[in-house]
Every structure is written in C-alpha cells, then in structure tokens.
Amino acid sequence: MSRSLLRRIAGGAPAVLLAAAATLYVLPLVWMVLTSFRGPEEIFGWTASPWPAQWRWANYAEVWHRSRLFPMMVNSVAVAGAVVAGQVVTSAIAGYSLARLPGRSGRILMAVFVASLLVPDQLTWIPSFWLLEKAGLIDTRGALIVPFLAGAMAVLIMRQQFLSVPRELEEAAMLDGCGPWALLRHVLLPAVTPGLRAVAVITFLFSWGDLLWPLLMTHRAEVRTLPVGLAFLQDELSGQWHLLLAGSVIAAVPALWAVGALTARFAHVDENTSTQGQEATS
Amino acid sequence: MVAFRLLPLAYSLVLSFFDASAFLSNPAFAGFDNYAGLLRDQRFWRSVGTTAVYMAGSLALLIPASLLVAAGLRRSSPWTRALRVVFLLPAVLPGTVTAVVWSWLYEPYFGPVNQLLRIAGIDGPAWLKDPEWALPALMVMGAWRELGLAMLIYLAALGGIHPEIEQAAAVDGAGAWERWRWIVLPLLRPATLVVALTSGLRLFDMFTPVFVMTGGGPAGATTTWTYYLYITAFERYRTGYGSAMAILVSAVVALLLWLAHRYGQRGRVVPSA
Numbered sequence: 001m002s003r004s005l006l007r008r009i010a011g012g013a014p015a016v017l018l019a020a021a022a023t024l025y026v027l028p029l030v031w032m033v034l035t036s037f038r039g040p041e042e043i044f045g046w047t048a049s050p051w052p053a054q055w056r057w058a059n060y061a062e063v064w065h066r067s068r069l070f071p072m073m074v075n076s077v078a079v080a081g082a083v084v085a086g087q088v089v090t091s092a093i094a095g096y097s098l099a100r101l102p103g104r105s106g107r108i109l110m111a112v113f114v115a116s117l118l119v120p121d122q123l124t125w126i127p128s129f130w131l132l133e134k135a136g137l138i139d140t141r142g143a144l145i146v147p148f149l150a151g152a153m154a155v156l157i158m159r160q161q162f163l164s165v166p167r168e169l170e171e172a173a174m175l176d177g178c179g180p181w182a183l184l185r186h187v188l189l190p191a192v193t194p195g196l197r198a199v200a201v202i203t204f205l206f207s208w209g210d211l212l213w214p215l216l217m218t219h220r221a222e223v224r225t226l227p228v229g230l231a232f233l234q235d236e237l238s239g240q241w242h243l244l245l246a247g248s249v250i251a252a253v254p255a256l257w258a259v260g261a262l263t264a265r266f267a268h269v270d271e272n273t274s275t276q277g278q279e280a281t282s
Numbered sequence: 283m284v285a286f287r288l289l290p291l292a293y294s295l296v297l298s299f300f301d302a303s304a305f306l307s308n309p310a311f312a313g314f315d316n317y318a319g320l321l322r323d324q325r326f327w328r329s330v331g332t333t334a335v336y337m338a339g340s341l342a343l344l345i346p347a348s349l350l351v352a353a354g355l356r357r358s359s360p361w362t363r364a365l366r367v368v369f370l371l372p373a374v375l376p377g378t379v380t381a382v383v384w385s386w387l388y389e390p391y392f393g394p395v396n397q398l399l400r401i402a403g404i405d406g407p408a409w410l411k412d413p414e415w416a417l418p419a420l421m422v423m424g425a426w427r428e429l430g431l432a433m434l435i436y437l438a439a440l441g442g443i444h445p446e447i448e449q450a451a452a453v454d455g456a457g458a459w460e461r462w463r464w465i466v467l468p469l470l471r472p473a474t475l476v477v478a479l480t481s482g483l484r485l486f487d488m489f490t491p492v493f494v495m496t497g498g499g500p501a502g503a504t505t506t507w508t509y510y511l512y513i514t515a516f517e518r519y520r521t522g523y524g525s526a527m528a529i530l531v532s533a534v535v536a537l538l539l540w541l542a543h544r545y546g547q548r549g550r551v552v553p554s555a
Contacts, residue, residue, distance in 0.1 A: 014354050015354075015361075017354070018351070018354040018355065018365060019365070021351065021354075022365050022368045022369065025368065025369060025372075025426070025429070026368055026371060028372075028380075028383050028384065028387055028426075029371060029372070029375075029383065031383075031386075031387070031394055032379075032383045032386070035386065043392060044392055118536075120487075120528070120531075120532045120535065121487060122487070122508060122511055122528040122531070122532065123525075123528045123529065123532055125511075125515065125516075125524075125528070126515055126521050126524060126525050126528070129516075129521075205374060208376060209375070209376030209377055209378070209379075210376075211376075211377055211378050211489070211490045211493065211494075212489050212490065212493075212512075215493070215512075215516075216512075216516055226376075226378075227376050227377070227378040227379075228378075230376075230378045230379065230382060230494075231378050231381075231490075231493060231494045233382075234382065234385065234494060241386050241389070241392075244382055244386070245382065245383070245386060247382075248378075248379045248382045248383060251376055251378065251379050252375050252376065252379045255374055255375055255376060256371075256374065256375075259374050
C-alpha cells in the first residue's frame with residue numbers, strides 16, 4: 001500500500017516537471033497574447049502583473065486599420081487558398097498515378113519526385129525568378145501561387161495513401177457498374193480523405209507562414225502577404241510592441257485554426273472511410 | 283483515363299525538372315570567375331561558419347531537450363496528448379510571428395527576458411544588439427521552434443521499441459536508469475540521426491529570424507549563408523555570383539548528407555530489433 005503510494009509520488013514528479021517545462025515552453029506565446037492587450041504605458045513601465053490592467057481590444061483595431069492589414073489578409077488568404085486547392089488536386093492525381101503505375105516507369109517517376117525533394121530551395125530562387133519574370137508573374141499573386149501548385153512532398157504523401165487502397169476495391173466497384181466519376185467520387189476520394197487533409201494542412205501552414213518567397217518575388221504593397229507585412233511592421237511600428245504583437249496574433253490565428261480543423265476531424269473521418277469502404281466491397 | 287491523369291503529372295514533372303536544370307545554365311554564362319571570387323570572399327566564409335555554429339548550437343540544445351520531453355510524454359493519456367499539442371504549437375505558427383515575439387522577449391530594456399533577469403539581480407546583455415549574444419539568442423529560439431517536430435520523431439521511435447526488450451532487461455535486474463542507458467538510448471540512435479538531419483537542414487537554411495530580428499547584424503554576427511545569398515542575389519542583383527554560392531554550398535551539403543547516410547547505414551546494423 002505504502003509502496004504503491006511512494007511509486008505514485010515518484011511517478012508524479014516527472015509529470016510536474018513536464019507540466020512546468022510545458023508552461024515555460026509556451027510562456028513566449030502566452031506573453032504574446034497578454035502583451036497584445038496591454039496599453040503602451042504598461043509595456044514601458046514596470047510590468048508587475050502578468051494580466052493587462054484592462055483588456056484593450058482597441059490594439060487590434062488600431063493595428064488592423066493603421067497598418068492596413070486587411071488587404072494583406074486578403075492576399076494571404078487568396079494565395080494560401082489557391083495553393084492548397086492546387087496541391088490537393090495535383091497530389092491526388094499524381095499520387096494515384098504513381099501508386100498504380102506498374103514496374104519500371106513507376107519507379108523512375110518516383111525517383112524523379114524524390115530527387116526534386118532533394119534540390120535545395122536556395123538553388124531554385126534564381127531560376128524561379130527568371131522563369132516567373134519570363135511569364136510576367138513577378139510582382140503578382142501568381143508568383144506566389146503558380147510555383148506551388150504541385151509539390152513532390154504532397155504527391156508522395158498521396159501515393160502512400162493510395163497504396164493503402166486495395167485495387168480489388170476499385171475492381172469490385174467497377175463490376176458493380178461504377179463509372180470513372182462515380183469511382184472517384186464514392187470510392188477513391190473517401191478512402192484518401194485523411195491524406196488529402198494532411199496535404200491541405202501542411203500546404204496551408206507552409207504557404208501561410210512563408211516569408212522568403214514573397215520577399216523574393218514581389219515588391220508592391222498591393223500584393224504583400226501578412227508575413228511580409230508583419231516583418232516590415234517591425235520598422236514601421238518600432239517599439240510599439242502592443243501593436244506588433246496584436247498583429248502577430250492576427251497572423252497566428254489562421255494557422256492554429258487550420259491545425260485545429262484537421263485534428264478535430266481526424267477520428268470522424270476514419271470512421272467514415274471504413275464504413276464507405278465496406279459498402280463498396282459488399 | 284490514364285492519359286487524363288498522366289497529363290498533369292507530366293506537367294509537374296517538367297516543372298520539377300525545370301527547377302533543377304535552369305540553374306545549370308547560369309554558371310556557363312558566368313564562367314569560373316564566380317567560384318574563384320567565392321573562395322576569396324571572407325564574408326561568404328564567415329556566413330557559412332556562422333550558419334554551422336548556429337546549427338550545431340541549436341542541435342546541441344534541441345536533441346537532449348526533445349529527447350527528455352519525448353521520454354516524459356511516452357505513455358499516451360489525455361494528459362500527455364494535450365502536452366504534446368502544447369509542444370507542437372511553435373512549429374505551427376508562421377516564422378515571422380515567432381520572430382516578432384522573440385524580438386520582444388529579447389528587447390534589452392523592457393523585454394521579458396531581461397525583466398526576469400533583473401528580478402534575479404542580473405543585468406542581462408542587449409541580446410540581439412550584442413555581437414556576442416545575438417547568435418546564441420537565435421540558437422535558443424531555433425531549438426524552441428524545432429522542439430515539437432523533434433519530439434514527434436522521438437515519440438515514433440519510442441513507440442517502435444518492443445516492450446518485451448525492456449521487460450526482459452527488468453527481469454534480469456536492470457533498473458529504470460540502466461534500461462534507459464543501455465537499451466532505449468542505443469535504440470534511439472537512428473532517430474537522433476533523423477532529428478539531426480531534418481532539423482539540421484531547416485536550421486541550416488535559417489532566414490526568417492535573421493531578416494526580422496537582426497538584419498544579419500550586429501556587425502554581421504548573425505549573417506547566415508541563406509541571408510548572405512539573399513543580399514547578394516536579390517538586393518545587389520549579383521545573380522551569377524549568387525548561383526555559384528548556392529551551388530557550392532549545396533554541393534558541400536550533399537557531400538555531408540552522403541557521409542551521414544553512410545554513417546546511418548553502419549549504425550543500423552547494430553540495433554536490428
């Protein structure tokens with residue numbers, strides 16, 4: 001009895017340590033949110049209390065209007081949305097082909113995709129700039145969308161996902177009179193939804209958070225995305241941390257929303273696909 | 283149907299080839315002068331050195347920290363799953379956001395880090411504005427951002443270890459620490475290699491924090507090679523020189539990766555469990 005109690009206490013110690021470590025770990029983010037609600041005088045005075053004296057939502061309104069975040073938000077949403085849509089479609093098509101291509105040609109294509117993953121990003125900057133300039137896309141949203149409409153990583157994820165769908169499933173569905181469209185709509189797509197969701201979230205996070213590429217390929221303020229705008233805000237609002245951090249929270253929320261949407265629906269999707277699969281095989 | 287599906291595939295294929303082959307024509311225009319100039323370029327070599335130090339320092343913090351966290355969160359319960367999510371948060375946020383947050387943390391007078399140090403009676407340095415401290419400050423942030431992904435890799439590796447191995451050792455009288463030291467840690471060596479490679483490559487490409495937080499300074503102390511390439515090719519428009527730089531560094535990295543791959547294969551012979 002006392003031994004198990006001792007063990008429980010000993011077992012509890014790492015848990016307490018872990019909780020402490022986790023608290024310390026997220027403290028920068030908690031502090032970001034708290035400070036984004038403070039008044040300027042609280043930041044440059046001695047901040048004894050962790051809580052803001054009053055929750056100043058006005059900080060958000062101020063940075064939103066003064067730094068004109070709305071057009072940047074529109075740009076970011078448009079770019080990330082187009083890139084996600086493109087990657088979901090191309091990775092599904094290419095992933096399916098890769099998973100079903102027999103023998104050598106499949107292996108060669110596979111090697112090409114893996115090889116394109118190994119090319120360092122820095123090597124692609126200059127040729128991409130040149131290509132986009134030839135296409136007249138420099139300084140447009142297209143420069144931020146077109147190069148990312150297809151990606152090897154997403155294709156490989158979808159290939160793996162399609163490999164888990166047995167061929168017999170498709171054959172059975174065709175025997176039951178399923179046309180190509182019905183096959184795609186009712187058999188294949190439901191079976192690979194988890195993979196598509198993963199592709200969507202990974203792509204969204206990358207596109208939403210990217211600073212480097214928009215910096216390289218665009219200059220005009222009209223096509224500026226949120227990360228670039230936020231980086232420039234550092235100079236514009238130099239020292240006005242309450243506004244800068246409010247802007248940071250605004251840029252962070254969609255990323256958290258995307259991840260939340262994925263993880264919340266995962267279990268539900270798994271259930272769905274398994275029943276759909278059974279229907280199709282029976 | 284196959285043709286309908288293959289067409290876009292071929293298109294993306296061409297695209298991926300294009301990226302890889304278009305750069306090859308650049309050195310031809312520029313000749314070997316760029317490479318010769320690069321070898322004499324002190325600032326270039328310094329930036330490569332800075333990048334290597336940054337990467338090594340971040341990894342030295344990241345690997346033990348993520349291993350400890352993964353060990354602590356090994357068992358799956360609602361409680362540990364929630365903590366896993368907490369540790370993944372920074373990796374999910376846009377790099378610009380975390381960079382702005384850490385600029386604030388490191389702010390010399392009113393930043394939380396120095397305010398906390400003042401409570402402890404320590405007069406903190408100016409961090410990002412101090413040539414000595416700027417790079418270490420970025421290392422801490424780099425490890426912080428990478429921790430969640432490294433933790434995931436370690437968690438996956440820990441999940442792959444058969445419980446029977448540890449149970450057998452326990453029956454033979456091995457204590458908890460001995461089981462860790464002599465069984466779990468050796469089995470995690472491949473995972474450590476994966477962490478060092480994936481996080482290491484991302485740290486080696488580090489750009490956003492430098493652009494947002496330091497602008498490569500103070501006195502060039504945080505100019506990583508990616509930032510130097512950005513300045514050279516996209517602010518001074520020396521694209522030929524920049525291409526040579528990208529190719530040279532990529533070639534060295536490829537060589538190092540190949541060596542790591544060989545080392546990894548040798549390591550894999552031992553833990554065949």
